[in-house]
Amino acid sequence: MPDRGVDLRSRNVGDFALAWPDQPAGSDYIAERLLSCLLTTMSPTSKLLVDIHTHVYLPRYAALLRSRAGAATVPFIRTSTTSEGLAEDRLLILDHEPSGGRPVGPQYWDREEKLKFMDKHSIDISVVSTANPWLDFLPASQAHTLAAELNDDLEQYCSTGPSVSSSTQIKRLYGFGLLPLVPEITTSVLLDIVNQISALPHLRGLIMGTRGIGNGLDDGALEPVWAAIEKAGLVVFLHPHYGVDSSAWGDKDNGHVLPLALGFPFETTTAATRLILSGVFDKFPNLRLLLAHSGGALPALSSRLASCIDHDPVVASRLKHDARYYLGKLYLDAVAYGPEELGFVSDVISRSASYASGASASKVPNRSTGSKRMLFGTDHPFFPPLSVTDKWKSVTENLDAIASVQGWSEGDRDGVRGGNALALFNLQG
């Protein structure tokens, strides 16, 4: 679509020149915009809103959390009594969970609730993932069994759900599978589960935390897994859970704010940086890694990272490219709650090519380029509004941010809202 808010679909062909009064009729510029507009108009999926950051505790997983109500360690769901004497389910997932855990209900496990939420916010498609802490807390054999079962469950959750419209095969629900990434798991089990996920038609990737099989994602033991994931073309959604050591947060009661607002992005930033430093992106250049929360602090710290690498004899010669190059290998959700944040993230992706070893490209970034790797998300069912509202602020803020980024065309915005996800997850029908 043209940048200027002119919707050509409502115009006569003879009017086209009127849309660009400063261009001569028939110019290349008009021809190019016209083609772009026609392609957009012709594609039934061009305006879909796709949520790629949306979680579920599948019923089998929620049952496990309930069965752990008396467990000494998180995660578990337990029933407590409110100050009004009512029974209330509370979810505890963090080691030092503030505020007695968060209230949970069917929005965490019931597919109908997910679809209602999607309808309310005009979300056409959700690419659903199990919420943290996944299988991290389980012994290897149980993690293995449950991963296989939950992947089958999620396939069914998606495949038996509705389609986007009666005229398309595209479903409203797709999923990220789970790997049993826990200590003492074998590589062959991990590769089997990668194969299982690849074979399930509605799973288009997998979600993982940052611990790997106990030593983080820069663990050399994971290389065969990265190789298999790369070969299968699965998208890895990297998501935080542990934050950083809670001693950082001090002794004041700030609710969940510090671990969620800072700890989560710090963890993602650290994991992605360790991956970069380990050379994983040099070894597996086609790995498709999607970072939660717009990559946390990684975009903002990427030039500092490059400088620190340049100045440290231990790592200065290790990587093929400047650290900033690798940010262009990533996909980032657009869950950053502000237009300046999204614009900056797209700048950082856009400039990445100019940091390839030996590159002579201009270092002035074109925000449009970066937008192609950014994807709308909601983080549902987390961040529920504190009081009854029609739409959730966590959704409208992220949509408003996408709509307000300076320097993005309408086509760029449509891409971030859905088009990029359709391409990345191959949902083109």
Place this chain on the structure above:
Amino acid sequence: MPDRGVDLRSRNVGDFALAWPDQPAGSDYIAERLLSCLLTTMSPTSKLLVDIHTHVYLPRYAALLRSRAGAATVPFIRTSTTSEGLAEDRLLILDHEPSGGRPVGPQYWDREEKLKFMDKHSIDISVVSTANPWLDFLPASQAHTLAAELNDDLEQYCSTGPSVSSSTQIKRLYGFGLLPLVPEITTSVLLDIVNQISALPHLRGLIMGTRGIGNGLDDGALEPVWAAIEKAGLVVFLHPHYGVDSSAWGDKDNGHVLPLALGFPFETTTAATRLILSGVFDKFPNLRLLLAHSGGALPALSSRLASCIDHDPVVASRLKHDARYYLGKLYLDAVAYGPEELGFVSDVISRSASYASGASASKVPNRSTGSKRMLFGTDHPFFPPLSVTDKWKSVTENLDAIASVQGWSEGDRDGVRGGNALALFNLQG
């Protein structure tokens, strides 16, 4: 100076209209630009390069570090033997110091070395601060005595140094003093030292870490100290030292990269966020807080922070303003190594006013506004080049970044290079 690279100082008065061919001769626009240009030309300080992030271990402090060569805990300086059999001083300041500490020499304590570095990089003025870990590791009485002595030492370091030119009273060296912020110090001692710093003419602020007197900077016990600092008009330079728990970095040898590139900014981000959440900026709205490393990850996470606050019943009603408002109360150094980073940081400062409670201002930021709170720095003598070079990359990268930010006028760039520091530290002669 006009935005278009036209230097009016080389033009005849009659040419002025030629500089803006799209403006009618004598227009308000030309008059305004002309006035701005004349003021710039007339002021001898308008083009000074001022480094506000530059460290020293004063000789008295370096002697203390040497005296601790056999200490069980950091910090200390000890002499080790290189693989070539040469004696080499190594500085250890971090709990899990990688690579056996960093080589140190006279650039850490000798004023002549600081001035040579300044000359080499055309830095006119440095506002020097003691490097971390300051007095954090000392018992209260020793920290008290040493703070007072080091403040006097730094005053002498500055006052007996050279002036910018023979025609001005402006010196080439100013300083940030030290407070003895350690457990068991009394408030009255802290207030005495604030008074001492205020009375020393070449000290224009104080540097502090993030631990306060043991419980962080959101400790209510510090309120009288903030009040005194605010009243004295001293600039607080908030600087990291501890990072986050090193378990986050994993077991691979990545040198200093992770604690420096990520841990330091994480710590600053956390400290500033805890200050915001504590209401310090509501209580002390004229406090002048300068954050190291462009505020770390705080700008990038500020909308997420605002969202997390909005969604948490513990804190949702605590503050007077949206969290993003408080970023406009801060000053941020321009030590971020990239132009996109600096542009984004200035966007975040620029938009802050629109997040004041009840504000109806446009939320589209004007980068120029934000640039007024950003100040050039080098982090000297840290980040020395790995091989012999004429200029240090850590300096040229930050200067190049300032020169390359899109949307900053030449006046904005001059401000970040020095004009803002002259105003903030009242160095106008």
